[in-house]
Amino acid sequence: MGSSAVGIVANPLAGRDVRRLVAQASVFPNSEKAKMIQRLLAALGAVGVTDAFVSTDVGGISAAVLRSLGPDPAAGRPEWPTVHFVELERYSSTAADTAELVGAMMGAGVGAIVCLGGDGTARAVAASCGDTPLLALSTGTNNVFPEVREATVAGLAAGLVAQGAVDATTVLERDARLEVIAHSRVETALVDVCLTRAASRGARALWDVGGLTELACVFARPDAIGLSSIPGLLCPVPRGAGHGVVLRLVPPRSAPAVVRAPIAPGLVVEVGVASWEHLHRGRPHMMGTGGGVVALDGEREIELDASERVQVRFCTDGPVRIDPSATLAEAAQRRLLCTLPAGAYGPGLPPSNDTP
């Protein structure tokens, strides 16, 4: 059972924050995001997806995709799925746009969603896409959740998953997440939650580790970029471990452990760690006293009152993530993208004229 429709969401603002100034973060112009969507469409068409629901924006991405459809966009391109542009009544240029776009795609019955952005974009999509399989492609800065992967290959994987052509139990993985409860606000983080002594959300991104006091991570890979690299290099936690990790951070000079961690592109800094422990399901961690700002996946989001604390819970009901490597491996095993002579499905290649 599957759907022959796939949703594509691109964030026009990802990849342009202050980290271009304070670090050497890569630049990802919207023209490149538009090209990625075109490559996705080509791949989706190649595996038989009939309909693609593409987000619209006021940053020029969807406009470039529309132009690529040629002088008669309604006619479409024969090698692509039919492209449906999902429009909003109005655009706020915030994560609310993403939520609304994803909601509309879900309503249209898409069988998979591909999102283009950074961890922030993936968080916004994951919060709205329920159990629809998600493939997050990196166009942002701190990319722990989204993958850096060629869009064509991602499109093949998403198309196969959407149509149910591969075994879901092999190629899909239910991720964990962190639930953050502050005031009456409930938020999700896909990678990390951090408390900083900063006075305001400011430019959102977090690059100064001086004010960090507590960090919770869903998982922590040694080869990560961003805050999760701190535990990643000290006390790694694999994805799917069934628990997260919480660290108390202090200035390096007074710390029992000091980690040199790549907390942002181009920024490898010393971070002092006073202690760490696993974060288990059903045992919420209370964070914060004395104000500060809580950052979700590397972006300052929630400003706290002096007396306020936030609850951080490890939850196993995160987004359903498409594993493109596993998907294509299964596609290869089942020869889904091959045309072979009858009876040539056994081991080895079919006979060729060149074979002596």
Place this chain on the structure above:
Amino acid sequence: MSDTLEHRSAEPAELSADQLLDAYRRMRTIRAFEDRVHEEFATGDIPGFVHLYAGEEASAVGICMHLDDGDTIASTHRGHGHCIAKGVDPKPMMAEIFGRRTGTCHGKGGSMHIADLSKGMLGANGIVGAGAPLACGRALAAKLAGNGEVCVVFFGDGASNQGTTLEALNLASVWQLPVIFVAENNGYAETTASSWSVAADNIADRADGFGMPGVIVDGFDFFAVWEVAREAVTRARRGDGPTLMEVKLTRYYGHFEGDQQTYRGDEVERARRDFDCLKWFRTRVTTNGMLDAAALDTIDAEAAALIDDAVAEARSAPLPGREDLETDVYATY
């Protein structure tokens, strides 16, 4: 000299209570000034055109908070906010707009030419795209003098398409000039939507072609602008060259006073309700206990009184006379 540079590079990580009050006062003064000019213009007593900055206050103030009198700014036809943020006295500004002899430029410049070199305000400018080359010249002077001063040029999405601006971006990068290019993208070049007229989807994307960092910042959020500007100014003072900041915001009034604004919907109403920089600032500093609401109320009242006085004084001030015809001009006749 290096001591000066190091000293100047020491931008604070956070704002003190006094700085927050100062920032709020500057933003509130701009708002009160512009709202009042909007009213006064309707009386027909103001000669020439005015282009109002209301709604965009967080941009000018978030940036100018990092500058002192030695640093300079080049402005646009929408320059009142830049002037006030940079410390120009609102009273002679108001007199200038009314065309009075007591004005900043003795009543001869009007709204679009207010300049006060004592405050590092190089001038509002009626020519779209004229500011960026001026800023490069000033920044080159600062670089040659080695005094650590920086120059900020404010321009709009319309000016971002002008050759002058593009040439200046190139020159600033080639010479590694201490310039901060601030593209205040309010979505419209006069009445033409930027989505119809700016080929690069984000103006900040153009920075890459000129070899400088380009950053997008939320222009409704003083703290976001302040923080990005801190890094850009520090970078310029350190000798690391120019930065392009794209500040996305909305102007509350028309392109000019009298603009019927048939080209846009209810975006202003929504911005005033949901994003207004002054409201947002107040909520945040009072919620987290950084400032007391009463202190902000006092500033509101003082700003209103200041603008009342400015208008009263401007209206009673003399117009320039025949004897002023040949003063303040390059040529005598």
